[in-house]
Amino acid sequence: xxxxxxxxxxxxxxxxxxxxxxxxxxxxxxxxxxxxxxxxxxxxxxxxxxxxxxxxxxxxxxxxxxxxxxxxxxxxxxxxxxxxxxxxxxxxxxxxxxxxxxxxxxxxxxxxxxxxxxxxxxxxxxxxxxxxxxxxxxxxxxxxxxxxxxxxxxxxxxxxxxxxxxxxxxxxxxxxxxxxxxxxxxxxxx
Amino acid sequence: xxxxxxxxxxxxxxxxxxxxxxxxxxxxxxxxxxxxxxxxxxxxxxxxxxxxxxxxxxxxxxxxxxxxxxxxxxxxxxxxxxxxxxxxxxxxxxxxxxxxxxxxxxxxxxxxxxxxxxxxxxxxxxxxxxxxxxxxxxxxxxxxxxxxxxxxxxxxxxxxxxxxxxxxxxxxxxx
Numbered sequence: 001x002x003x004x005x006x007x008x009x010x011x012x013x014x015x016x017x018x019x020x021x022x023x024x025x026x027x028x029x030x031x032x033x034x035x036x037x038x039x040x041x042x043x044x045x046x047x048x049x050x051x052x053x054x055x056x057x058x059x060x061x062x063x064x065x066x067x068x069x070x071x072x073x074x075x076x077x078x079x080x081x082x083x084x085x086x087x088x089x090x091x092x093x094x095x096x097x098x099x100x101x102x103x104x105x106x107x108x109x110x111x112x113x114x115x116x117x118x119x120x121x122x123x124x125x126x127x128x129x130x131x132x133x134x135x136x137x138x139x140x141x142x143x144x145x146x147x148x149x150x151x152x153x154x155x156x157x158x159x160x161x162x163x164x165x166x167x168x169x170x171x172x173x174x175x176x177x178x179x180x181x182x183x184x185x186x187x188x189x190x
Numbered sequence: 191x192x193x194x195x196x197x198x199x200x201x202x203x204x205x206x207x208x209x210x211x212x213x214x215x216x217x218x219x220x221x222x223x224x225x226x227x228x229x230x231x232x233x234x235x236x237x238x239x240x241x242x243x244x245x246x247x248x249x250x251x252x253x254x255x256x257x258x259x260x261x262x263x264x265x266x267x268x269x270x271x272x273x274x275x276x277x278x279x280x281x282x283x284x285x286x287x288x289x290x291x292x293x294x295x296x297x298x299x300x301x302x303x304x305x306x307x308x309x310x311x312x313x314x315x316x317x318x319x320x321x322x323x324x325x326x327x328x329x330x331x332x333x334x335x336x337x338x339x340x341x342x343x344x345x346x347x348x349x350x351x352x353x354x355x356x357x358x359x360x361x362x363x364x365x
Contacts (some may be wrong), residue, residue: 002325002338009245012254020253029251033244039211041236049228054206056224057217063208101198112231114331125335126328134327138320138343139350145315151290152311155297158226163311166361168352170316179344182338189337 044105051106054092057115068093078136078179081121088117092133102142111137127152128186135178141171227349231330238279238329246284255280271355272306274299279313279351283320283344290314312354317347 014173017026018039066074068090075089082088120129145167148159152160210217259276266273278292296310322344328336
């Protein structure tokens with residue numbers, strides 16, 4: 001799937017650049033992507049390491065265990081394969097907490113840890129639970145979108161947070177749609 | 191609001207340290223071990239990111255998003271969806287920085303408290319950079335067979351687009 005999409009992005013951009021006459025811009029962009037990726041990884045690696053470090057302490061101190069116990073009723077439904085798999089559940093719980101609190105920098109390392117724990121049971125292909133977990137992350141469940149609020153405030157909004165109820169309803173709709181889709185489609189992708 | 195958010199992140203660091211100390215864990219060496227794993231993760235996701243960000247920046251430079259928005263405009267006009275939001279909806283799954291730029295664009299042309307401004311806000315906050323998420327998470331465990339992940343995540347994005355439009359209409363009747 002990623003193969004097709006990646007190839008599609010490259011072909012589509014070539015044809016669109018032909019149509020819009022932006023071949024020069026496109027050539028320039030080809031050299032930007034790699035630099036951007038390295039810059040991005042360099043700029044996040046510090047916080048990434050910091051969070052995985054604190055995550056390890058939280059794990060050793062029993063915080064993640066407590067969290068996963070609290071979220072267990074909910075997680076058991078979404079990730080039935082990992083009901084009896086404490087390492088995966090703990091990492092998933094930390095990831096969901098980080099997402100809810102809007103700690104984007106902390107969410108990625110915890111998400112990677114969760115994927116690694118789940119991949120122990122299915123190393124070569126995505127398991128149903130992994131797909132559900134990734135969909136959970138792409139649908140972005142955030143209680144207070146601080147980044148958006150500050151963007152709105154700096155654009156001169158009278159009430160930057162007035163959109164919160166609409167954001168929650170929309171996130172929930174997206175999340176439920178995504179999860180329903182995984183449930184419907186997982187049998188067609190063997 | 192600002193104060194509560196300010197406490198959040200320091201507390202996230204304080205709590206593990208506190209509980210770790212109480213349990214008598216060698217917190218600093220545990221921390222360095224975890225930090226090392228974090229750096230290794232960064233290295234693992236780098237090749238995936240280079241591929242994805244190159245394709246994304248090509249797509250942005252080629253004008254594909256503008257072309258697609260123009261193509262879709264009759265449909266969105268018919269449905270009453272503000273056309274200013276369309277490029278953002280198309281960009282969102284691909285690029286976080288790109289969609290932030292488009293969001294501030296909508297803010298400066300329509301204003302953050304206008305109908306398109308609100309729809310764009312809700313849309314930006316209620317979906318993630320789908321392809322980045324999928325590439326990073328599956329890239330970290332080296333899995334290429336992602337099965338239905340992309341399709342389901344994109345369906346969630348479509349739902350977020352429809353939802354942002356519907357719920358802003360619902361919550362702000364005279365917007």
